[in-house]
Amino acid sequence: xxxxxxxxxxxxxxxxxxxxxxxxxxxxxxxxxxxxxxxxxxxxxxxxxxxxxxxxxxxxxxxxxxxxxxxxxxxxxxxxxxxxxxxxxxxxxxxxxxxxxxxxxxxxxxxxxxxxxxxxxxxxxxxxxxxxxxxxxxxxxxxxxxxxxxxxxxxxxxxxxxxxxxxxxxxxxxxxxxxxxxxxxxxxxxxxxxxxxxxxxxxxxxxxxxxxxxxxxxxxxxxxxxxxxxxxxxxxxxxxxxxxxxxxxxxxxxxxxxxxxxxxxxxxxxxxxxxxxxxxxxxxxxxxxxxxxxxxxxxxxxxxxxxxxxxxxxxxxxxxxxxxxxxxxxxxxxxxxxxxxxxxxxxxxxxxxxxxxxxxxxxxxxxxxxxxxxxxxxxxxxxxxxxxxxxxxxxxxxxxxxxxxxxxxxxxxxxxxxxxxxxxxxxxxxxxxxxxxxxxxxxxxxxxxxxxxxxxxxxxxxxxx
Amino acid sequence: xxxxxxxxxxxxxxxxxxxxxxxxxxxxxxxxxxxxxxxxxxxxxxxxxxxxxxxxxxxxxxxxxxxxxxxxxxxxxxxxxxxxxxxxxxxxxxxxxxxx
Numbered sequence: 095x096x097x098x099x100x101x102x103x104x105x106x107x108x109x110x111x112x113x114x115x116x117x118x119x120x121x122x123x124x125x126x127x128x129x130x131x132x133x134x135x136x137x138x139x140x141x142x143x144x145x146x147x148x149x150x151x152x153x154x155x156x157x158x159x160x161x162x163x164x165x166x167x168x169x170x171x172x173x174x175x176x177x178x179x180x181x182x183x184x185x186x187x188x189x190x191x192x193x194x195x196x197x198x199x200x201x202x203x204x205x206x207x208x209x210x211x212x213x214x215x216x217x218x219x220x221x222x223x224x225x226x227x228x229x230x231x232x233x234x235x236x237x238x239x240x241x242x243x244x245x246x247x248x249x250x251x252x253x254x255x256x257x258x259x260x261x262x263x264x265x266x267x268x269x270x271x272x273x274x275x276x277x278x279x280x281x282x283x284x285x286x287x288x289x290x291x292x293x294x295x296x297x298x299x300x301x302x303x304x305x306x307x308x309x310x311x312x313x314x315x316x317x318x319x320x321x322x323x324x325x326x327x328x329x330x331x332x333x334x335x336x337x338x339x340x341x342x343x344x345x346x347x348x349x350x351x352x353x354x355x356x357x358x359x360x361x362x363x364x365x366x367x368x369x370x371x372x373x374x375x376x377x378x379x380x381x382x383x384x385x386x387x388x389x390x391x392x393x394x395x396x397x398x399x400x401x402x403x404x405x406x407x408x409x410x411x412x413x414x415x416x417x418x419x420x421x422x423x424x425x426x427x428x429x430x431x432x433x434x435x436x437x438x439x440x441x442x443x444x445x446x447x448x449x450x451x452x453x454x455x456x457x458x459x460x461x462x463x464x465x466x467x468x469x470x471x472x473x474x475x476x477x478x479x480x481x482x483x484x485x486x487x488x489x490x491x492x493x494x495x496x497x498x499x500x501x502x503x504x505x506x507x508x509x510x511x512x513x514x515x516x517x518x519x520x521x522x523x524x525x526x527x528x529x530x531x532x533x534x535x536x537x538x539x540x541x542x543x544x545x546x547x548x549x550x551x552x553x554x555x556x557x558x559x
Numbered sequence: 560x561x562x563x564x565x566x567x568x569x570x571x572x573x574x575x576x577x578x579x580x581x582x583x584x585x586x587x588x589x590x591x592x593x594x595x596x597x598x599x600x601x602x603x604x605x606x607x608x609x610x611x612x613x614x615x616x617x618x619x620x621x622x623x624x625x626x627x628x629x630x631x632x633x634x635x636x637x638x639x640x641x642x643x644x645x646x647x648x649x650x651x652x653x654x655x656x657x658x659x
Contacts, residue, residue, distance in 0.1 A: 129620070129639075136619065142588030142641075147566035204640050205632075224621045234624075236602035236614035243618025243638070251593025252562040255601065255615070278562040338612055339601050484616070484624055487608040518623035523616075545620075 098123045099435035101428075102198045102214035104184050104379060107135020108417045109409025109424035110220030111163045116428025117218075118170040122435055125212050126167075126176060127198055129183045133167055134160070135222055136242060137417045139249040151249055151278060156417065182210060185543045187217055187379050189402070196404065201551065209551035216404040216435055218427050219380050219392065220420075221544075223373035223410035226526045227263070228472050229490070231333040231480045233369070237340030241271045241370035254280050256365030260343050262286035262331045263370045265466045266416075269314035271368050276321035283362050285318065286345050288352070290328040293465045300461035303454045307418070330469060332359060334367055343367055352469025371468045373414040374526070378544035380407055387538050388413075396449075397440060398427035406431050415459030422452040473530040482531065483524040485517020490531055497532035505534050518546075574644035578603070585642045592618070592625050592637035595648070603627045603637065605652040628655050 099122055103114045106128035118124045126133075132140050138160045141147040150157075170176035182200040189196055190213075198212040225240040232238065239247075239255060241263060247253055259280045261272040264287055272285045294301065301308060318325060332344045332354050342363045346354035377385075380392040385400035387393055391413040398406050408427040409420035425448045433440035442449070478491030496502040496511040505521070505528050508514055514528050515521025520541050521528070529536035563570070571587040578600060585594035592615045595603060602612035604626050616624040618638050625637040630647050633655025 141566060141568070144571050144588030145563070145566075145586060146569035146571065147563075148568065149566045151562050151566050224619065225617060234611060234613065236612050239615055240617050240622075243615060246618040247593055247596065247615065247638075248562060251589045251596070252566055252568060253589065253593045253597045254562060255596055278565055484613075484622065487606055487611075518626070519621060523622050 099216070100125060100214045101216050101218065101431050101435065102127060102187075102196065102212055103218045103220060103428075104128075104187065104198065105135065105220035105222055105409070106130065106133040106178070107220060107222050107409060107420065108137055108163075109222070109411075109420035109427070110135070110218065111167060112421045112424030113218045113220055113406070113408055113428035113431070114176060115163065115166040115170065116425045117432040118175040120429065120432035122175075122432045124170070124176040125198075125214060126178045127182045127184055127200060127212060128178070128180055131180045133164065133178065133180075136246060137420075138163070139246060141252050142250060145252055147252060151252055151274065159421070179210075179212070183545055184379060185545045185547050186382055187219070189383060189404070194404065199555075201545070201547065206545075207548050207551070209547075209554060216431050217406070218424075218431055219400075219405065219407040219411055220409045220424060220427075221376040221379055221411045223375050223414050224522060225370045226372050226374050227369055227523065228371050228468055228530065229476065229480055229482050229524075229527050230331055231477055232335055232340075232343075234481050234484055235334050235336050235340045236338070237336065237365055238334050238367045238369065241265075241267050241368045242373075244366070244368035245271050245274055248274055248278055254278055254366075256340075257281060258283055258364045259366040259368060260284050260286060260331070260345075260362055260364045261368045262343070262345070264288045264468055265370060265372045266311065266462060267370055267373075269311060269318070271370075272323055273314050273317045273321070275366075275368065276318070276323055280366065282318075282321065282323040283364050284345065285323055285325045286329045286331055287325065287327050288330045288348060288469045289466050297461040297465055300457055301465075304418070304458040307416075307458065330354060330472070331367065331369060335361075340365055340367055348469050352471040353474055371526075372463075372466060373410060375411045375414060376544075377411060377538055378541050380405070380411065381538055381540055382542055382544070390536060390538060394423075397430035398423055399430065413456075413459070414463070415455055419452060419455035419459055422448045422455060426452065473527075476531070482527045483512075483514035483517065483521075485519050485523070486513040486515075488512045488514040488524070490527075493528055493531045497534065502532065503534065505529060505532075505537055508532055508534065574642075576642060576644070576646040576648055578648045579650055585646075587642075589642055590638055591627060591629060591635070591640045591642050591646070591648060594642040595637065603648070603650050605650065607653045610652070626655065627651050
């Protein structure tokens with residue numbers, strides 16, 4: 095190869111940054127393509143530069159790691175080894191016929207109307223994840239936001255949705271969200287977590303593989319106490335109330351089967367509900383390339399290779415496990431891609447540290463996933479008139495009817511019968527709910543494009559040979 | 560108290576935009592959604608089916624609930640689009656194309 099090989103890394107969160115730095119420092123020319131205007135992804139999301147923030151908006155986790163990544167990015171850019179394309183929304187990655195290379199198709203700028211293509215010899219998909227939210231009556235009211243959405247608006251826009259917040263659902267994300275909202279001046283009326291301490295105790299040995307992360311959790315708990323945030327475990331939000339916007343939520347204790355216990359309902363006044371039930375991997379680009387999935391995540395080998403030659407994947411796209419796992423996987427992917435692009439076999443000894451970090455983080459993530467599983471009976475009591483598909487306004491009753499009376503046995507048939515999943519978000523929001531209500535497995539979306547593409551951009555593409 | 564004070568932010572000068580004809584001050588760097596939230600506005604869309612109010616939900620461009628009409632262009636995701644001086648922001652009803 096006379097020219098240095100080119101590696102496209104899609105996503106500039108922890109996994110993408112780690113992959114880009116590992117590959118760039120091994121002589122590969124890296125093109126880092128990301129939708130945001132600054133590197134960091136959701137985890138290291140920074141306030142918009144024009145806001146002139148001089149301190150982070152929330153207690154900062156792993157600040158030193160972020161500073162190291164940012165410094166590395168700057169160094170490689172200055173040396174001409176790395177190009178960082180910001181504000182580039184990737185809608186498809188395609189394998190070129192013949193050359194063995196890839197074309198990354200993106201839309202540039204806030205309007206997302208200008209098509210851009212980037213060619214590369216190999217690709218690392220570090221596309222991250224998005225939030226799973228299970229429906230309940232009132233979850234479409236303005237003032238109800240996802241936990242991650244509340245955090246994104248706070249971190250990036252330095253803005254609060256209201257004055258009195260309830261943070262609810264399940265998962266480790268709820269802790270920094272409640273802490274961040276409280277530190278930014280919201281009154282957090284309650285943190286409502288459906289998991290109970292017993293679930294964590296049962297998995298205590300597996301959780302101790304990452305004592306640092308446990309300490310981080312304890313730090314959040316201490317801050318919640320300081321802000322006088324009440325934590326209700328084994329509780330869930332049963333309904334959100336309001337006309338035009340959120341005014342209150344009803345929460346209730348859960349029984350052993352994960353159903354609201356009669357007589358335990360209580361109403362909490364609030365103007366903001368930040369709610370989430372864990373994350374799901376973004377796999378659209380991998381699926382369009384033909385990469386095999388394992389459950390809802392991209393399947394990778396020990397080098398983070400997918401089963402499509404030339405395509406690596408790292409971070410939440412390969413299974414949700416948090417920033418530490420994403421960093422380890424990204425590093426391994428970048429290291430492997432660089433070696434393979436030069437026709438070498440990567441030396442496993444040179445990534446032994448990252449391998450160990452990955453193993454520990456995966457064990458920890460598996461234990462967390464078990465602790466923070468949404469309550470098993472969440473769908474049982476969901477009223478028939480609850481909107482499930484937010485885009486097409488399809489109710490729980492119609493989804494149940496499709497699976498029950500009409501006999502739909504998979505999410506695709508439910509979609510054809512009810513339009514659930516046929517709207518703007520293409521089932522990203524209602525997919526888990528449809529699966530839970532019908533008993534159909536939660537399958538990958540099989541979306542040809544990862545985001546809406548203007549017809550003019552499609553029409554302007556050169557003809558395939 | 561508020562996030563700007565907490566971060567000791569020194570934002571650039573605020574600009575003026577309108578939301579449904581009403582002038583609002585908006586800080587540079589914020590998205591349309593963040594600017595509307597900061598002005599106390601949480602709903603800026605009526606759904607296609609039942610006309611129910613919607614605003615930000617996912618905050619990261621995945622759910623499409625925050626669609627809004629900006630400078631006569633409907634279906635803009637308010638959580639992604641940066642606010643610009645003089646923007647004319649309107650509540651989007653239905654597909655946003657009925658009033659073209």
